[in-house]
Amino acid sequence: MSDRAGIMGVDILHIPVMAKEVIEFLPPVTEGIFIDATVGFGGHAKEILSEYPRVVLVGIDRDPEAVTTATENLRGFQNRAIVLHGRYDEEGIFEKAIVSANEIAGRPGKAPEVMAVLFDLGVNSYQLDEAGRGFSYMKSGSLDMRMDTSKGETASEFLQKVSFEDLKALLYANGEYKYAGKLAKEIIACRPVKTTEELSQIVEASIPKSMRRRGHPAKRVFQALRIAVNEEIVFLADAVARAFEVLATGGRLLVLSYHSGEDRIIKTSFNLLADGGCKCPKSLPCRCGAVIKGKLLTRRSLTPGKEEIDRNSRAASARFRAIEKIQPIYLKDLP
Numbered sequence: 001m002s003d004r005a006g007i008m009g010v011d012i013l014h015i016p017v018m019a020k021e022v023i024e025f026l027p028p029v030t031e032g033i034f035i036d037a038t039v040g041f042g043g044h045a046k047e048i049l050s051e052y053p054r055v056v057l058v059g060i061d062r063d064p065e066a067v068t069t070a071t072e073n074l075r076g077f078q079n080r081a082i083v084l085h086g087r088y089d090e091e092g093i094f095e096k097a098i099v100s101a102n103e104i105a106g107r108p109g110k111a112p113e114v115m116a117v118l119f120d121l122g123v124n125s126y127q128l129d130e131a132g133r134g135f136s137y138m139k140s141g142s143l144d145m146r147m148d149t150s151k152g153e154t155a156s157e158f159l160q161k162v163s164f165e166d167l168k169a170l171l172y173a174n175g176e177y178k179y180a181g182k183l184a185k186e187i188i189a190c191r192p193v194k195t196t197e198e199l200s201q202i203v204e205a206s207i208p209k210s211m212r213r214r215g216h217p218a219k220r221v222f223q224a225l226r227i228a229v230n231e232e233i234v235f236l237a238d239a240v241a242r243a244f245e246v247l248a249t250g251g252r253l254l255v256l257s258y259h260s261g262e263d264r265i266i267k268t269s270f271n272l273l274a275d276g277g278c279k280c281p282k283s284l285p286c287r288c289g290a291v292i293k294g295k296l297l298t299r300r301s302l303t304p305g306k307e308e309i310d311r312n313s314r315a316a317s318a319r320f321r322a323i324e325k326i327q328p329i330y331l332k333d334l335p
């Protein structure tokens with residue numbers, strides 16, 4: 001089957017990561033709007049719609065190919081599923097999702113009742129597997145890496161403009177502690193870097209064999225570049241806060257992240273919602289007006305079991321966290 005036929009057909013399905021936990025932590029409701037902020041090919045969405053036969057689900061994805069495929073994959077759930085092209089971190093996207101949900105359910109103007117928002121961060125299997133998208137150091141292709149191929153700067157264009165200091169900082173932040181400077185220097189010296197192969201070769205030549213850690217040395221470099229090109233970290237905290245805002249009381253926010261930088265943002269955001277961020281001395285009553293808005297459903301992040309990792313190696317780095325929206329409590333009112 002050709003690539004195009006594959007993307008248009010139902011034969012592509014991202015195996016949903018920690019689907020059992022996702023279903024388990026969704027709220028105990030029968031109706032309402034669920035938003036899948038990173039619908040991908042609809043793997044989680046399909047499971048959710050089957051498990052909740054009366055909810056309306058709105059999927060969002062910035063990748064036009066994912067939108068086409070998810071729409072196809074969810075076609076069986078008539079009047080209960082719609083997929084929007086957009087970014088979860090774009091202003092007003094969740095409000096737009098609510099309007100769409102009510103329109104397909106034939107109840108325009110109905111008050112919002114968002115009971116769940118799911119984020120399954122990062123890239124989907126097709127983006128990684130498709131050489132032409134340029135995400136994989138294992139496939140040769142042009143160094144693109146844009147999740148939304150309709151706009152923005154490719155990884156190659158990004159590398160063409162980035163300064164040595166910024167590139168070094170980016171690589172360092174993504175775990176390349178020892179070789180960040182050397183890698184940044186070599187990459188800049190070899191510009192323009194147009195293909196995945198060229199970048200892989202530069203990385204291999206820069207890190208001596210004896211110093212390589214587990215896995216291919218280009219893995220972390222590709223990940224760092226992908227995160228920068230798609231601004232995956234910069235707007236995450238705001239997007240999570242906005243998603244929490246649109247939830248109804250009792251609604252739940254569920255997040256799957258795949259590297260420590262993402263998980264740290266989710267942990268910090270959830271902790272702030274659950275403790276109000278009060279900075280007053282512990283021995284005195286709260287005077288700063290801190291408000292508790294959420295209840296943590298996972299104190300520590302959950303990780304997939306060995307059996308799931310054996311079945312789907314891409315689940316290996318997953319971390320799952322969930323929080324429930326509660327009636328606001330002023331810390332000063334607590335006994």
Ligand SMILES: C[S@@+](CC[C@H](N)C(=O)[O-])C[C@H]1O[C@@H](n2cnc3c(N)ncnc32)[C@H](O)[C@@H]1O
Pocket residue numbers: 013014015016017037038039040041042043044045060061062063066086087088089120121122123124125147
């Ligand atoms: C891990 S995949 C989701 C897979 C999906 N849960 C499934 O089971 O099929 C992540 C998806 O999020 C999308 N994505 C990443 N950043 C996004 C953003 N800022 N806004 C919307 N979608 C985004 C990617 O294009 C990708 O399709």
